[in-house]
Amino acid sequence: xxxxxxxxxxxxxxxxxxxxxxxxxxxxxxxGLHSGDAADVHDVELPVTVTEPLGNETLVFAExxxxxxxxxxxxxxxxxxxxxxxxxxxxxxxHLFSA
Numbered sequence: 297x298x299x300x301x302x303x304x305x306x307x308x309x310x311x312x313x314x315x316x317x318x319x320x321x322x323x324x325x326x327x328g329l330h331s332g333d334a335a336d337v338h339d340v341e342l343p344v345t346v347t348e349p350l351g352n353e354t355l356v357f358a359e360x361x362x363x364x365x366x367x368x369x370x371x372x373x374x375x376x377x378x379x380x381x382x383x384x385x386x387x388x389x390x391h392l393f394s395a
Contacts, residue, residue, distance in 0.1 A: 324382065328386075337385065340382070
């Protein structure tokens with residue numbers, strides 16, 4: 297994922313940072329709180345590792361860069377481990393922390 301423009305002046309090459317997104321800001325295409333039309337949304341196809349159905353939403357864990365990322369899927373569709381799903385990453389909602 298590209299570093300959002302608003303962070304480029306705050307981070308130097310070699311700085312150690314932690315990049316974060318809340319589960320509401322990562323979601324399968326068509327199943328998020330946001331429309332996906334924001335200028336800073338990036339799609340990545342990821343393998344599902346675990347799903348946790350919660351009624352009207354499902355938490356979807358998907359592997360990206362050797363880590364599980366948690367996403368929140370509204371109006372859930374059936375998914376299972378091993379399925380590949382296009383995830384929207386809304387980078388306009390990203391956070392950076394010093395490591």
